[in-house]
Amino acid sequence: MSAYAWSAFAVGLGWAAATALATMLVTFAIAVRRGVHRVVDVAWGAAFAAVALVTFAHAYGAGDPWRRTLVTVLTVVWGLRLAAHIARRGRGHGEDPRYAAMLDRARGSRNAYALRKIYLLQGALVWLVSLPVQAAQYAPAPLSALAVAGAVLWAVGLFFEAVGDVQLARFKAVSANRGRIMDQGLWRWTRHPNYFGDFCVWWGLFLIACDAGLGPAAVSVVSPLVMSVLLIKGSGKRLLERHMAQRPGWAAYAARTSGFFPRPPRERP
Incomplete structure (x- = not known):
């Protein structure tokens, strides 16, 4: 039985971090254009789906294909359902009161404050919370x-x-x-x-x-x-x-x- 692909997992951690960051930065740009930061809640589920797909592709040949497929499909289904639900729920509404209250405490640029306190923080949490999805991709042992x-x-x-x-x-x-x-x-x-x-x-x-x-x-x-x-x-x-x-x-x-x-x-x- 082959050993766990730790070196590939370590590289995959970087790909996952880059994916989570890119998702949040794109969402930030959309939010600034619309003037509403509640769209970041839609990106939460979508970011997990993106991380799962990127690590699935990166782990090709390193992990058991059935486990890779299972953990990726489950994460994508969960993430996209959540994103779609939040998008429907927030359609036609203004800023989320939670974010409005947070941004009222900003000193200087509200958008720069939102980038630090909302988007970068949530991107880091996506990377951290998605660790089981990432780790499951690189094991060659069968299910x-x-x-x-x-x-x-x-x-x-x-x-x-x-x-x-x-x-x-x-x-x-x-x-x-x-x-x-x-x-x-x-x-x-x-x-x-x-x-x-x-x-x-x-x-x-x-x-x-x-x-x-x-x-x-x-x-x-x-x-x-x-x-x-x-x-x-x-x-x-x-x-x-x-x-x-x-x-x-x-x-x-x-x-x-x-x-x-x-x-x-x-x-x-």
């Missing part, structure tokens, strides 16, 4: 049951993300629901089905990297750990719930519904 388990966990995550997003969009499309708390479908089982789905997606991709060997697993474990912190303690769940806490009925909903991991709702708060 095992661990990769299958990773793909199943990824599928669970995509289901929660996609179905949760569709259910929320339909709920918001009804004018009578304006200002109300979404507590139907998957949202009865967890207050954040989309964030829980994202959590499962990246732990699933990490399992595929683990299938590539102990070394790739050790290199890439930082990815799902960082995503877990961001989703639960960082810019995901914590910030959203701080905003949602002002809505009528939130306290009762939070008392009966799981904060992250799905479970049946409590009968009484």
Whole structure:
């Protein structure tokens, strides 16, 4: 059995960094032209898809073709679905309040501040979080049951993300629901089905990297750990719930519904 292609992986890290940076710089140029920086959220998923495709091409001949294809397809499907969803959701809207508040703190050029604090930071995160996708590309060993388990966990995550997003969009499309708390479908089982789905997606991709060997697993474990912190303690769940806490009925909903991991709702708060 051939050894893991560490030298090719090291070069691939550079290609992945260049891809993430190029994606964010192109997005920055589009945002400046439009005068709206919320487009960077669309680029988040697209950047992961781009990194997966570039590393897939670079790893040709170095890694098992089935693992390379599996991890690339899963990442591209997840990334492009997320990008398309965010693009549809933001169509016709102005600047995202989060970015507007951030840019109000800028000293000097708002665009230069946005480049440093939003685009370059997100480009670095794309490179870091995509480590399992990169690491899985360069292992010559054939697929095992661990990769299958990773793909199943990824599928669970995509289901929660996609179905949760569709259910929320339909709920918001009804004018009578304006200002109300979404507590139907998957949202009865967890207050954040989309964030829980994202959590499962990246732990699933990490399992595929683990299938590539102990070394790739050790290199890439930082990815799902960082995503877990961001989703639960960082810019995901914590910030959203701080905003949602002002809505009528939130306290009762939070008392009966799981904060992250799905479970049946409590009968009484």
